[in-house]
Amino acid sequence: MPLAESRLRRLGGWALLIALGLNLRPIISSISPLLMEIRGATGMSFQSSAWLTSLPVVCMGLVALLGVRLEARLGERRGVALGLLMILCACLARLLCDQASALLATALLGGAGVALIQALVPALIKRQFQQRVALAMGIYSASLMGGGGLAALLSPHVATHFAHWQAGLGVWLLPALAALLLWWLLPFAGPGQRLNAPSISLWRNRRAWLLALYFGLINCGYMSMVAWLPAYYLQLGWSATQSGSLLAFMTIFQVIAALLMPALAQRQSDRRPLLAISLSAQALGFSGLVLWPLQAPQLWVALIGFGLGACFALSLILTLDHRRDPREAGQLAAFVQGVGFLINAVSPWMTGWLRELTGSFISAWWVLILTVLAMLVLTRVFSPSSYRESQSTTLAPQPIPTGSTSTSA
Incomplete structure (x- = not known):
């Protein structure tokens, strides 16, 4: 292959990775800054409107658990294309519909599309960027979070410009369309590629x-x-634009962390020190929201964003570390994301429930603080020596501990 063509393919691969990531969060993050307008138009309560965030995450979990079967049936090229098409259709429906039931249906449709893409991307990264898995995962994570931040920042402005909240939700069909066209022009996988290697059993794997x-x-x-x-900040007297910009500010630090921490992870095989730093940042940020929400909101949000951005990328890198083969690594990542996103789906619903029960978000922030501290303690068990199969950033295997069983990942 000529050098110029090889470089073009590499650049195309990175461009695709960024384009895919940018489309995976606007379906969720465009809702929150416009929540008051949506609730006013549809009559949804805090708890019912939480499903607009929870339902896509439920879909992410369920579809990810079916990722191996979907991959075998559709292939990577068709699977990713279908996911982008579902996101596009969900955004188009939001542009045209203004009823609560229709919005909930778009949450399901868009969430399924996001989930399908997320289930396929880790294996793509493991195979396509073999020598730069941590860096590629960081760029993918940063793009994913950047898309969420852009949606939070721009959706209120678009809604204001067109004098309707539906425009702020529907505008995100444009990047989905652009990514779909780019995917068909420069696909990662070969035309019609289907991977039919046997799947690994994970349901009984501790x-x-x-x-x-x-x-x-x-x-x-x-x-x-x-x-x-x-x-939360609307309740404290901020405007929709101000509160949306705060979420976008959080995203800046998510992106920084998603790029910085995997780059540091590229230099070492033990992920625990970086995970501990990231979880500590989350705990400090949530504590600030509880104790001094108006004194230094940008600081607390920056800490939370940094911790969350790093944790997402590092936890996926940690998962991929456990399997050398890209196919098996993708299956493990799909399982981890599937169960993990089902857990994630409870969080916004629980927060909305506690808000209605107590009249404040403070109790929900305390629950998140305790959860983060518990995970900080759990981090210590993920030593590289505990992996059955491990892939460091240089593709060198880690030692297998004596007495390990076939039920280890």
Whole structure:
């Protein structure tokens, strides 16, 4: 292959990775800054409107658990294309519909599309960027979070410009359309590629369940922030634009962490020190929201964003570390994300329920603080020597501990 063509393919691969990531969160994060307008137009309560955030995450979990079968049936190229098409259709429906039931249906449709893409991307990364898995995962995570922040920031402005909240939700069909066109022009996988290698069994695998629990709980704060951080500051007297910009500010630090921490992880095989730093940042940030929400909101949100951005990328890298083969690594990542996102789905619903029960978001922030501290303690079990199969950033295997069994991941 000529050098120029090879470079073009590499650049195309990175561009696709970014384009895919940018489309995976607007379906969720565009809701929160416009929540008051949506509730006023549809009559939804705090608890019922939380389903607009929770339902996509439920879909992410359920579809990810079916990821292996979907991958075998559709292939990567068709699977990712279908996911982007579902996101596009969900955004189009939001542009045209203004009833609560229709919005909930778009949450299901868009969430299924996001889930389908998320289930396929880790294996793509493991295969396509073999020597730069941590860096590629960081760029993918940063793009994913950047898309969420852009939606939180721009959706209120678009809604104001067109004098209707539906425009702020529907505008995100444009990046989905752009990504779909780019995917068909420069696909990662070959035309019609289907991977029919045998799948690995994870349902009775204790390490797989532990990774899934860990992934779900260290990342559940993101869904609560996306769903309720603007509403929290609206309750404290901020405007919709101000509160949406605060969520976008959080995203800046998510992106920084998603790029910085995997780059640091590229230099070492033990993920625990970086995970401990990231979880500590989350705990400090949530504590600030409870104790001094108006004194230094940007600081607390920056800490939360940094911790969440790092935890998402590092927890996926930790998962991929457990399997050398890209196919098996993708299956493990799909399982971990599937169970983890089902756990994530409870977080915004729980926050909305506690808000209605107590009249304040403070109790929900305390629950997140305790959860993060518990996961900080759990982090110590993920030593590289505990992996049955491990892939460091240089593709060198880690030692297998004596007495390990076939049930280890």
